Amino acid sequence: MTIGNAERESDAEPLEEGDVDLPKIGSRARYDPLMAVMKNRVTARAFDPAFTVPAEHYDLILEAARHAPSGANSQPWHFIVVRDPEIKRRIADYFVDEQRARAKMKMKFPTPDYRGLATAPGFIVVVSDFRWVQAFPVLKDDDSDLNRMYRENAERILLQSVAAATMSAHLAAASLGYAVWWVTAIGQENAQTAMRPLLGIPDELSVLDIFAFGPPARPPYKRWKKPLEEISNVDRFDPAHFMSDDEMEDWIRNKRHKVMFKDAGKVD
Secondary structure, three states: OOOOOOOOOOOOOOOOOOOOOOOOOOOOOOHHHHHHHHHOOOEOOOEOOOOOOOHHHHHHHHHHHHOOOOHHHOOOOEEEEOOOHHHHHHHHHHHHHHHHHHHHOOOOOOOOOHHHHHHOOEEEEEEEEHHHHHHOOOOOOOOOHHHHHHHHHHHHHHHHHHHHHHHHHHHHHHHOOOEEEEEOOOOOHHHHHHHHHHHOOOOOEEEEEEEEEEOEOOOOOOEOOOOHHHHOOEOEOOHHHOOOHHHHHHHHHHOHHHHHHOEHHHOO
């Protein structure tokens, strides 16, 4: 059941399942608008609490999510739209408590202020069922090292599939003018224990992400991104791109907090 009644805004005829509408090879008619959306997909962690997301916007966002690629075309995802302020508050409280626990354990991770989740106008919980790994290459009823290798790979396929759908939702929200927040710190079992009953999620399913969005409370900024030449390789991996253990440790200690929360000009 859809939440609103979103319509496809296009001059072209609506696509039926199985149809494709590819542009001419090399045409930038779609690439440039897509890049404009991607470059302006920005993170906010505090939103305008007075704003109400129209129901049809949820439909538009989830319509984008459902067209994401997935392993074996299994589409191993569910999305829970949360509109109840009390549920939002209780989920935010869980993350605030988790933040305090990390501080006591001296993790030294620059954790964001999760209180903004409580007043996020748009709030979608991303759920998956790890039993879907059986749809990917695995050896049934086999405890061998080979089967463990294939099962680990199957779990990666599932996570990549759900991430693709989540990113599609983010881009759709950004194209509608929203700032977004991708919350991923929920792999711990206590997070699942806290949220499953709150959202009526069966024990067999897992919460993988929370996607918050809305008009930002403050003007957002574009965070630093690595330059193209630092990440692209041709035919073989460029050894100059490899970071030693010491370089990685230095980056985490001295730059991580800057690229997570600060302006690109303050990275160095």
